[in-house]
Amino acid sequence: MPSQRSKSNGVHTFYFVVIRPWIPAAERPHTVKPKTIYFSSRDELLRVDLSSIVYFEADGNYTRFVSMNGLSNMVCLNLGKMEELLALRFKDAPGTFVRIGKRFIVNMKYVYRINTLKQELTLSDQTTFTMTLSISKVALKALKELISPVPVSNKEQ
Numbered sequence: 001m002p003s004q005r006s007k008s009n010g011v012h013t014f015y016f017v018v019i020r021p022w023i024p025a026a027e028r029p030h031t032v033k034p035k036t037i038y039f040s041s042r043d044e045l046l047r048v049d050l051s052s053i054v055y056f057e058a059d060g061n062y063t064r065f066v067s068m069n070g071l072s073n074m075v076c077l078n079l080g081k082m083e084e085l086l087a088l089r090f091k092d093a094p095g096t097f098v099r100i101g102k103r104f105i106v107n108m109k110y111v112y113r114i115n116t117l118k119q120e121l122t123l124s125d126q127t128t129f130t131m132t133l134s135i136s137k138v139a140l141k142a143l144k145e146l147i148s149p150v151p152v153s154n155k156e157q
Contacts, residue, residue, distance in 0.1 A: 037089065039075045046073060050089065054123050054131060056082055056097075056105040068110075068129055079105065098146065101139035111147065116140045 039046040052067045058079035066072045077085070083099055090096045099105050100121070112124040116137050124130040135143075 035089065037085070039077075041076065046075070048073075050086075050097075054107055054110050054129070055133065058103045066131065068125060070129065079103070098143065100143055101136055104133060104135060104139075106133075108147075111143075114140050114144050114147075116144065 035050045037048050037050060039048065048065070052069075054066050054068055056063050056065045056079065059074065061076065061078050062074050063077050063079050063082045064072060064074045075082075079099075079102075083097075083105055086097045086105065087094070095108055097105050098108055104121075106121070106123060110123040110125060111121070112126065112130070113120075113122040115122070119134055119137055119140065121133045121135050121140060121143070122130060123133065
């Protein structure tokens with residue numbers, strides 16, 4: 001291993017330099033789970049496991065996202081760009097995250113109840129958390145049709 005030696009005031013300090021071969025990014029083994037995204041700003045780095053994200057919410061040019069444990073973060077990315085990023089990340093499973101109206105993108109595995117009359121969407125894993133969002137009737141009807149295109153009724157005919 002190459003080393004450098006410096007001498008100051010009679011004390012010897014050794015600096016070891018480790019040289020590793022350069023490997024192109026495409027050939028490197030992936031150490032990051034494929035459903036993990038990193039958001040980097042000037043002051044911080046945020047690692048997000050997308051499977052734990054319940055929903056994304058637009059806030060101007062920013063996007064706020066909420067995870068299963070209620071933890072909320074905001075990133076400097078508008079909801080349209082976030083939607084594109086999710087589409088790229090989930091191209092093998094395109095229905096994982098769905099845009100609902102202008103304001104929300106929800107994780108479809110947590111959709112628990114759609115109430116168009118009250119204009120509420122309830123998101124839950126049915127064990128540890130439940131969150132309710134206020135969403136327009138039009139957007140909720142479109143989501144309902146996406147999930148269940150054929151109306152199901154309790155009434156006997």
